[in-house]
Every structure is written in structure tokens, then in C-alpha cells.
Amino acid sequence: PSIVAGLFGLALFIAFMPDQSVRMGIMGAVALSLLMIPTVVRNSEEMLRLVPMDLREAAYALGVPKWLTIVKVVLRTAIAGLTTGITLAIARVIGETAPLLLTVGMVTSVNWDMFDGRMATLPTFINQQYRNGNANCMNETVTNPINQEVYACSISTNIDRAWAAAFTLIVxxxxxxIAARLVSHYFSPKLSR
Known part of the structure; x- marks a missing residue:
């Protein structure tokens, strides 16, 4: 589960930090990379296994060294699948909230330094806006410029912001x-017999 990766990333950095309350962007990057590694490794293993043995044997028969066979034949054949797997792993972890809440924290401003302070991320922004609540209306009336009585209702747009951030994340x-599918389609080798 993603919460375990977040706890591991937090514990890994807290062990070396004198201040136990420190939160940094690099902590979140490590936690998210821990979630990505199994997906990328499994996909890479599968893509490299799908490269036909005939291609490797043909390169060996021509006297091509093993390292050059890997670079020129195997990787070129599997590059579309490898790129697709990495892109899908990134798409999977981009919406993870639990590791980021534990390791990065929440802040309303943008911090560009990954090694200093809390970071603003879309998943934590959605969580923060949703927790801030809906509308805040008062019972008193005020007069608008056209001299009509209206209720003073300062509508909080927190829920709307949360939905907009969720929509942005989905997009x-x-x-x-879509990019992963296009890469897979256009860069996959066309093998025919």
C-alpha cells in the first residue's frame, strides 16, 4: 500500500535528520519512487523477455558482441514497451496522496527547493481544499451599489478548487x-516473417 511507502520514506529521512518535524520534497520523491519501482521492473522484465530470441541469435551469428547486441537489438526492439511502462508508472503515482501527506506535508505556496521545506502538490491541494469546507454565509444584510438589500455571503470556493484540481490531475x-499509447504504437518494431 502507498501509506507503507510513505512511512518508509519518512522513517528513512527522519533517521538522519536532527529535526524530527522536517518535511522535504525529496522525501516525497523517494516514497513515490518506491511505489514506481515494482511496476517499472516488472514491465521492463516482461518487455525484454518479449524480444524474440531469433533477433539475438542473428546478431550473435554475425559476430556482434553481447553488449552491442543488447544496445542495438534488444533495447531498440523493447524501447516502446519500456517507455510505455515508465510512463504508466508515473501516471499511477501522480495521484498518490498518502505518501505525500506523510513526507511532504501541505503548504499553500509553491516551494521550488526540494531539499528545504514543505511542498505544494496537487493531491495534497485537493485534500486541503476539501478539508477547508464549503460556504461561509452570514445572516446580516448589506446594501450593494444599486441600493438593494442582499445577504452578505462570502462563498468559499474551496470545494470548487478541489474539483478543479482533481480534474487537472485526471487530465x-x-x-x-495517451502519450504512452502513442509511443507504444509509433515506436514499436514492426516484426514480420
Whole structure:
């Protein structure tokens, strides 16, 4: 589960930090990379296994060294699948909230330094806006410029912001998935017998 990766990333850095309350962007990056590693490794293993043995044997028969066979034949054949797997792993972890809440924390401003302070991320922004609540209306009346009595209702747009951030996150994941499919389609080798 993603919460375990978040706890591991937090414990890994807290062990070396004198201040136990420190939160940094690099902690979140480590926690998310721990979630990505199994997906990328499994996909890479499968893509490299799908490369036909005939291609490798043909390269060996021509006297091509093993390292050059790997670089020029195996990787070129599997590059579309490898790129697709990495892109899908990124799309998977882009919406993870639990590791980021534990390791990065929440802040309303953008911090560009990964090694200093809390970071603003879309999943934590969604969580923060949702927790801030809906509308905040008062019972008193005020007069607007046209001299009409209206209720003073300062509508908080927190829920709308949360939905907008969720929509943005969905669009980013959708674009990454489409890009992965296009890479897979256009860069996959056309093997025929």
C-alpha cells in the first residue's frame, strides 16, 4: 500500500535528520519512487523477455558482441514497451496522496527547493481544499451599489478548487496514458516473417 511507502520514506529521512518535524520534497520523491519501482521492473522484465530470441541469435551469428547486441537489438526492439511502462508508472503515482501527506506535508505556496521545506502538490491541494469546507454565509444584510438589500455571503470556493484540481490531475494522467499509447504504437518494431 502507498501509506507503507510513505512511512518508509519518512522513517528513512527522519533517521538522519536532527529535526524530527522536517518535511522535504525529496522525501516525497523517494516514497513515490518506491511505489514506481515494482511496476517499472516488472514491465521492463516482461518487455525484454518479449524480444524474440531469433533477433539475438542473428546478431550473435554475425559476430556482434553481447553488449552491442543488447544496445542495438534488444533495447531498440523493447524501447516502446519500456517507455510505455515508465510512463504508466508515473501516471499511477501522480495521484498518490498518502505518501505525500506523510513526507511532504501541505503548504499553500509553491516551494521550488526540494531539499528545504514543505511542498505544494496537487493531491495534497485537493485534500486541503476539501478539508477547508464549503460556504461561509452570514445572516446580516448589506446594501450593494444599486441600493438593494442582499445577504452578505462570502462563498468559499474551496470545494470548487478541489474539483478543479482533481480534474487537472485526471487530465494529466489521461495525457500521460495517451502519450504512452502513442509511443507504444509509433515506436514499436514492426516484426514480420
Amino acid at each position: 494529466i494522467v489521461m495525457v500521460l496514458n
